Amino acid sequence: MMDWNKLLSTKRFSQDTIDPISASRSPFHKDQDRIVFSSAFRRLQDKTQVHSLIESDYVRTRLTHSMEVASVGRSLGANAGQVVIDRYLKGTNYTPAEFGHIVSAACLAHDIGNPPFGHFGEDTMRHWFETGPLKQGHLDELTDAEQRDFLEFEGNAQGFRILTKLQNWRNNGGLRLTYATLGTFMKYPRISSVSNLIEDDYAGKKFGIMQSELDSFKEIASDLGLIQRGHESYWCRHPLTYLVEAADDICYSVVDIEDGFKLGRLEFAETEDIMLRILGNAPHRYTELTEKSEKISYLRAKCIGHLIGEVSQIFADNEKVILEGNYKGDLLHHSSNASIFSEIENLCKRHIFNHKERIQAELRGSEILTSILDALFTANLEWEAFDANGTKLSPRSHVILNLFPDKEKKPRYEWLLEMTDFVSGMTDSFAVRQFKDLKGYI
Incomplete structure (x- = not known):
């Protein structure tokens, strides 16, 4: 069984000293600040959440989504913290707020590794590696x-790489976050090549650790006391990770249908009906509202508050099983509203995700990312040939390589990582500009 005293480690990655718990500004509060002030976090303001390259200023970006998830996560963490303190940590310096800070920090960073154009961008990068470099034997x-690591390219794994290596890259340790926050951030604590996945273990649905960061995570997992699954590089989740996942699920489930209504892709009646069913009945003040948009926004707020309470209770009821590493599934789908969330998912697929404007934006995104990856890969291959036998680079590749200041000879795995670092770090707008430059568009 895991131990909360270890799970709340204030040790910082790549730093020997341990930060004390302070009533005024805890180490976990500092983690939040470090993430917020990072350039990778700022870039989320121009990265797709659901709707790509859309003109409306209303819909959420990755940045506003991450901030909303962090707000929900803070409440979930504080509620869980009170339960944990009452059960295990009475007389310590920990307060419920510390748990809220940990979960909120991990929530702020949960999408920090996503490439441009949302999950479609991830799919495009995976497909490109499978149909290009893999098929050609490269x-x-x-x-x-x-x-x-490339064929199953995963934004979660890229996020861990950003937090521990790419941010502040001139100094070892990235943002130097606490082990508690990094462990909570790790939604999928396994490498890409695990052979024996545990059925219904949501921690194993995807991978979250590239080979380049495996030793780093091993160190973190050992310090936190995460339970290893057999003899593979596959661990159970940090218990607070379930709250990060729930905060994300709450936000995108409720917020997606609000955005869909505001964009005119969902009718008021169906949006209202779903939200009222989540709540069980209409809030008292709801009858005082007359404007439809205001009504939906009010119901969204009430739904989120209702689900925070429900998920907090689910966590409290299952905390022992989670500590043992035996919890299956996620928290939200153990809710009494689980069937409604499936209904929301199907509704969004029909009316939002498959909307004509979104499909057209994804077509543009596919062409943009594919062209950029082709150009970068070709340039690096030519550099390998030049380094090996002096083969002259094409003028185009020579110019492209100026995007990478370090031209030392590196193993192919390393320069492929640099290439995916560059592409996944792009904002939607920067990717469009880079594409225009490559194609010579003015």
Whole structure:
């Protein structure tokens, strides 16, 4: 069983000293600040949440979504913290607020590794590696696990790489966040090549650790006391990770239908009906509102508050099983409203995700990312040939390589990582500009 005293480690990544718990500004509060002031977090303001390259200023971006998730996560963490303190940590310096800060910090960073154009961007990058470099034999020299890091490219794993390595890259340790926050951030604590996944273990649905950061996570997992699954690089989740996932699920479930209504893709009646069913009945003040948009916004707020209370109780009821590493599924889908969330998912697929404007934006995004990846990959291959036998680079590749200031000879796995670092770090707008430059558009 995991131990909360270890799970709340204030040790910072790549730093020997341990920060004390302070009533005024805890180490976990500092983690929040470090993430908020990072350039990777700021770039989320121009990254797709659901609607790509849309003209409306109303809809959420990755930045506003992350801030909303962090707000929900703070409440969930504080509620869980009170339960944990009452059960295990009475007489310590921990307060419920510390738990709220940890969950909120991890929530702020939960999408920090996503490429431009949302999850479609991830799918495009995976498809490109599978149909391009893999088919041409250019990944043959990589290990199976290294190949899978690209063939199954995952924004969550890229996020851990950003937090621990790419931000403040001149100084070892990235943002130097606490182990508690980094452990809570790790939604999928396994590498890409695990062979024996546990059925219904949501921690194993995807991978969250690239080969390049495996040793780093091993150190973090050992310090936190995360339970290892067998002898593979596969661990159970930090208990607070379930709250990060729930905060994300609450926000995108409720907020997606609000955005869909505001964009005119969902009718008022169906949006209202779903939200009222989540609540069970109409709030008292609801009858005082007359404007439809205001009504939906009010119901959204009430739904989120209702679900925070419900999820907090689910966590409290299952906390022991979670500590043992035996919890299956996620928190929200153990809710009495689980069937409604499935209904929301299907509704969004029909009317939002498959909307004509979104499809057209994804077509543009596919062409943009594919063209950029083609150009970067070709340039790096030519550099390899030049380094090996002096083969002259094409003028285009020579110019493209100026985007990468470090031209030392590196193994292919490393320069492929640099390439995906560059592309996944792009905002939607920067990717469009880079595409225009590559194509010579004015």
